[in-house]
Amino acid sequence: MRLLLMLRLRLRSLSQRARVERELEEELRFHFDRQVEKNRAAGMDLTEAQQAAAREFGHITQHKDECRDARKISILENLWEDSRYAVRNLRRDPFLAITATLTLAVCIGANTTVFSIANSILIRPLPYPGSDRIDWISERTGPAQQDVGAAPDYFLLRDRNRIFEEVATCDPATFTWTGIERPERLDVALASASFFPMMGVQPLLGRYLTTDEEGPKTPPVAVLSYEFWRNRFGGDRQIVGKTIAIDRLPRSIVGVMPQGFDFPRGAQLWLPNDVLDRASQSFPLSATQPIFTVSIIARRKPEVTPQQVTTEMQRLSFAIRAEYPKAFQKSGFRSDLMLGAMPLQEYLTGQLRPALLILAGTVTLVLLIACANLANLLLARASSRQRELAIRLALGSSRGRIIRQMLTESLVLAVPGGLAGFCLAWLSVRTLNAVKPAILVRYSAISMDWRVLAFTIALLAATSVLFGIIPAISAAGIQIHDALKSAGLAHSAGRAAAGMRKVLVAGELAVSLVLLIGAGLLTRSFLHLVHTELGFPSDHLLTLRINPVALSMGHDYLPFYSQVLDGVQHLPIVRAATLADDPPLSDNDFQSTGTIGVIGRPLAPQAERPRISDVVVSPEFFHTLGVSLQRGRIFDSHDFTGIPAAGRPEFLRTEAVMVNEAFVHRIFPNEDPLGQRLIFGPDEFNATWTIVGVVSDIRSTALGADPPANIYRCTCAGVPIYRRMAVLVRTSVPPEAAIRAIEQQVRAVDRDQPISDVKTMDQRRDAALAPERFQLILLGSFAVIAILLATAGVYGTMSYLVARRTREIGIRMAMGARPPDVLRMVLGETGVLVVAAIPAGLGSAWVLTRYIRSMLYGVSALDPTTLAITSVALAAMVFIASAGPAQRAVRVDPMTALREE
């Protein structure tokens, strides 16, 4: 209580100075008047009474001063006075103030921006009640955690777990909004009935799914997202009960979720998961059966420890194997299946973490360089203020008091930069939200909150101490006697300060070199990527997807696609067209893979067989893309004739396939691959594939990845096509010009089928480079800022050193030193800086570049060329920066230099 009262009074005396003064005046005036009254009562007349009172009262201003002193609060008052003093001082040195403000604005702005991103995405909890208890559960086979689980996992978890309150599934899918003029592709989530209660969010309008709305007999209902409802239905509050046709099925809208409910990200509506059926779901007994994957999320009961989660996941993993003995024992398929849980936020943001850490490291280094620069400027200033400080010391200021005052000055110096930095960060965050660079696309908008403000303030304080502490200590270390005695140049303190400045500049150079090396490595890696051959010409190539409206579960879409392809191929502007399950460089992470065995070789156990991705294409694929045939022939429909279209077995006993060179290199390095027969998947699958041709490699998955070993299977082989396919079209006109005609062809086959993900191959290539380009631009610009700051530091320090040695240079010249000797002397100092900085920088780079190794392609983290070029560039920058001071040294006129002192 007493402390609170004291604090309030102190703040009041500080913040309401005028009022406190007025009250003091009034209080004393009252006393005086009472005295006058008393004197008059004792019989004096007015003047006499006033004079007597005044005599007794004494000097009123002095009393006031004493009262003020009594109120004085040493630290706060001192801070206030020091600040005012600092402001006055800085006004006299606008160059310093402007430099500090600009550098700190950029550096604090950059740090605050990066923190805002981290805060919005990594630190701030997801916007669902108790979101820290929501886990993402998925299967893992071997060490790698996969994205999803299977439907039986969900049922077992739901019914048998002991640690979750609620278990749910929610899977992103694309559906088509039909029954409108231009059918539209929608991002949909298929949710189990437990999904909404699990997330803990109530609907804005209507209701969410109920327990009977799951599985095959669910009524056709839909829940809308806030954005979809507001943008496409004008925020109609009477929406509940109306219908929307999704894939030609009219569904009644039962509810609208509130703003900010955005899971899975971008979902426009949620539908009950009608295939989530306990009875019909098991693990497939062979790889020929489709596996029904689901994304599983669950809410932990309160106070469940991570240890309990691990134990429970293990227990359930064994329970699943016991539950489905056939699936796991007979085929040996996924015999090492385990379930794993991780916090939902970690799952959603894991990919961004390393990129953000690198970014944070970079901006921190730039801030350190800026601090070193400012420390340097302050050191220079402190040496010109030695007399003032010495006088203060002589008059009785303690050294601690001087340090405090110098630190206050650096705080005052930093405040405008900090404010500007915060504004700059605000602008950058707005820009980032508007532009949505590649690495942030998957995440919600960045916002700034009190944490960001607190971060900026803390950073501001830390920064001002960081760049202020060395100059402050050095200022307090002045020897009074020396400083007052020697006119202007105090050598003892000056020499220490000069040494300190050299150390600081060398440090700056070393840190800049680290950043330069980082940027250099990224540049080389980026150039590699840019010049990477796709394996086919990317011009005049249009790619798009069709996500056909569901006809029925398990329906073969091949007839539909064949008609579409036929129509597109006959367009005059089309040179060739093909079907493929994915466009090259698509952002689809899911690759269909299986293990293979070679017939005629001893068969390894399932788990040890090579895993190969299988790609389904139509025979025109190779011709359309321009992938060259190396050996053999391209499969065509004749390979598959004689098989009745209806009732085709899902896999032929023997099927013609093609492979790429990477496959040959891996499986048949010394044999002729043509005519070799393979078995794919589990043994009881009992089908063999015959290799009929070998084609050249293409980079189908990522620019930075080596072409994967591929098996190409033909669409006409009776491979069932369940839903989504891509159409790749080689045009004779610019590809953008063909979009309308192609869309019309698709609509001519079925007017309810929209095309989506329409991009030219060049656009895909560009998009594939976007994350690397973004990283490079960021790191590159910070490296440029760093090197500019460091160069300025070198220039400042060299100028200072030359100025300090003007007299010495004058003497040397008078003694007969030639300009080249002087030049050698100055550049010698520069050389010392370079010699100190480069090994330190290389050493740090050796430690630090390993963190960007994962971002590098085709260049080692310790690439000697990069290290050499950046070191030479740094040295060159240093010498260029010292050219001016060196010239000044050479032009020193011995007579003037000697006369000056």
Added chain:
Amino acid sequence: MSKPSGLVQGTLDLLILKTLELQPMHGWAIAERIKQVSREVLQVQQGSLYPALHRLEQQAWIQAEWGESDNNRRAKYYSLTKAGRRQLARETDSWERLSSAISAIVRA
């Protein structure tokens, strides 16, 4: 007339706190009361009184409030806080020990 500086150091604080123990008062009344009770022996000068009052207020031993004086003017009234009461007890105690020690020596 003994000057306040002639008072033993810290005694003025004790006098003010003791005076305020009865009721809230403004500065002039405090000075008057000290003079009266000490039979004009102790005269507190304004130059000491007000800094002392402000210091005691900063220590949160007394608190100030503006009120009407008996002649209808605004005056700043000081009163003891809880902490002030405890402080008064401590200072009274130490004063008594000090003064009895001094008298013991003086009379010996």
